[in-house]
Amino acid sequence: MMDIRLKTFIVLVIIICVMTLILIYSKIDNEIATKKEVVTFKGMIVTFIVYALVDFRLVFDDFYTFFPKLVVTIIMALGFSSMSFSCYFWFFYVSASAKIKAMSKRWWYYVTGIPLMFDLLFLYTPLCKFVYIVKSPPVFKPMLSVIMLMDYVYLIMATAISLYKKHKAKARLEKKKYGSQIIFILFFTLSGVLIGYLLGYPAIELVQMPVILKLYMDIQDYAIYADPMTGLSNRRRINEYLNEELLGCNQLNPIIIIMIDIDWFKNINDELGHDVGDQTLIAFSEALLKLTESSDAIAARWGGDEFVIAAKEKGIDIGFRKKLTDLLYEKKNEMVVIPRFSVGSYKCTSSNITVEQLLKKVDGNLYLDKKIQHS
Structure with missing residues (x-):
């Protein structure tokens, strides 16, 4: 009989x-992450709660014989399946965080749901008899x-995505986020060892x-610097990035700033609705991310329909409008309307300038281009 203090x-x-x-x-809501990230992370938390509640069985000395066999079988199934669901939700959380395009396809859910x-x-x-036999103590087959191997399929796929995104990430915060995701597989491995x-x-x-x-702390940290709707960096992050990079800015290590503004975005909202407007912003942001993912650059939503790219890679501004x-035309099936946009850029080669002065120069060039685009 278990000691009362241990119970x-x-x-x-x-x-x-x-x-x-x-x-x-x-505390998890759409203000600190995208809707898919919130839903999947919450789903994972619910499965952990279920598993913890199932573990109340540990305080019963004769749990496997005191309760009816059907009740014990269901509780054991809940325990094992909650771990399976947690791996499933974790995989989808990582996929949403990495913005895997296939998540928008129905077949993705069918294929990835097979292990679960x-x-x-x-x-x-009745096949549960091949998994365990309810007796005291239980016999596991x-x-x-x-x-458990099926659960690890999700963990391995999620870890592979995180490793790839960490390798491709340029910003320190992104590297930290994906690095934290990688340790999750260690949690399950360590848990299995400890259970033994x-x-x-x-x-x-x-x-x-x-x-x-x-x-959760990493999500909170990342949320401070991320725009929740688009997943891009926000104004705070781009300002900090520029302040850091300006310190070493010179002729050999220039910083290129590009400011982009969606033209007539208000008309899109007014005539087609705010849902279409949001869809346009998200698709536009994904295009900016793809444009900068292989570069030493950071893309941010400056506010509303304005975006800023800061890059240390020379030539990123060449042919930018066409690229x-x-x-955007590659994503035409994801948008009701393909927006037109204005672009302003500036190449900074000196550290003797403030972020405010730098952005003012870029904004001036954006204004000139907007006049041309609207004429």
């Missing part, structure tokens, strides 16, 4: 874990290892809390 410890760990997860759940459907088939049907050594204890909860808190226009 109290287990209950406290589970309660603290559940309360922490509920608190984080309540496999798990659920063996956990919630080799099929459980296959189910701490059988009968809330091992996953002990590992889970610091990892989730770390991810951006071509990318």
Whole structure:
């Protein structure tokens, strides 16, 4: 029989874990991440809450024999499937964070749902007898290892995406975000090891809390510098970036600033609706991201329908209008209307200038181009 003090410890760990997860759940909203990121991250938190609640079984000395076999079977299935769902939601969170284009396709959900459907088939049907036998203590079959392997399919795919995005990222914040995502697979691996050594204890909860808190803190940090609608950097981030890079700016290491303004955007909102306007902004931002992803550059939403690109890569401004226009036409199926835009750029070769003065020069060139485009 388990000592009462140990039971109290287990209950406290589970309660603290559940309360922490509920608190984080309540703080995640569309102001700090995109809608898909919010939905998938919240989904993952819910699955962790379910798993923690299932672990209340640990305080019952005769759990597997005291309750009806059907109840025990369902509770065990909930425990295993909550881990499967958490891996599934994690994969989709990373995919949304990395803005994987295939997520807009229906087939993506069918194909990526296969490992989860496999798990659920063996956990919630009579096939569960190939996974475990309900007795005291329970007997686990080799099929459980296959189910865990299916979970790792999601973790490996998510880690591969994070590694690729971290490699491609130029900004420090992006590298940090994807770096934190990579450690998530270590959480599951460490949890599995601890369960083996701490059988009968809330091992996953002990590992889970610091990892989730770390991810939540990184989301908060990233949100400070990101535009929630488009995923681009925001005005605060571009200002900090320019202040940092201007210190080493010279003839050999110039900074190129490009300011882009969508022409007649108000007409798009007024005549086609704000949903179409938002869709246009998002597609336009994705084109800017693609244009800068392989460059030593940062793209930001300056405000409304204005965008700024700051780059240390020479020549990024050459043929910029044509390159951006071509990318927009590639995305024509995602937009009701392909917007026209004005562009102003400035090449800075001296550190003896403030960010405000630099942006004023770029804005002046943008104004000149806008007059030409509107004439």
